[in-house]
Amino acid sequence: MTAPAAQAAPASSGGGPRHCTLDLNTGAERCFADFTAAVEHASGGRIDDAPASARAAAHDSGFRARARSLAADGERQADGVIQGTFFEDVDFGGDSLTITGASLCEKDGWVDYQYDLQDAWKNRISSVQPWGNCWLWLYPEPDLGGDRDGPFKENTADIGSFMNDRTQSIGFS
Template sequence: MAGLAVAAGLTATTAGTAQASEAEEHCVFDVSSREHTCYGTLDDARQRGRRIADTTGEVIGATVFADVDYGGSSLTITVPEPCPKNDKVDFWLDLDDYWQNRISSVQAWSTCWVWLYPESGNRAGPYKENHPDVGDRINDRTVTVGLS
């Protein structure tokens, strides 16, 4: 797992003895601390996201998945507060090489809307609820995630 990064300059770590396979990983990225931690299962990652929320006031803003129907690897993104509805993107995450061009489904949490940006700069969204398939226009083309 070492060497994977979620954003520029971040290195992934593996929690406990659980090792995610090369083919599938389940990680949590805390927007405030820039901490990135990976787990063996989605349930373990969600529990970590909830623990972050319980201890720091953070909330889960979104979870993105590599496969349609919320399958494959997952990345749960925590944010410092529920997303305000202020007509702007409040939280950004530039994806690392592992996650670039892999997102196929999303779950929106805590009033956050999920925006997916391909390399071209156009965006897809907002995904205001759970979307088991982000659609052909953006599927496997995202390089940046925005939450508003």
């Protein structure tokens, strides 16, 4: 499933990191001044007490457990599932993009969902967090083109030099 094109939000304008959410089903993107608000929006209000910083959330086992249990709840999946969060800087720093999709990823050897990054996010990703049973694959070209890197199965504070600041499309499997 490929996400509809969305108008990308403008890059951060010096006032601190921006935390954006993107719905793969609609292509709608919204940006927030803090990570807590972005997670609350991405989770449909089901997680309203995420740490204020993405870096703190990455190291907060309680937050990660709540996010996993939310994804495992079949009734709540109808409202969408957080499938991955992508960060501008290593160690989950800088701007973030949290992508939601229709359901959990299946472990069947295929890419279940894909997204071509808009210009504002191309060539900016340095760390990733997979959610929703998804493994993340990063590609240097649109439409999952070029030599991919991954799968990223766990929180990865530094994706390494091969794809650092080179990602243009993402596969969720």
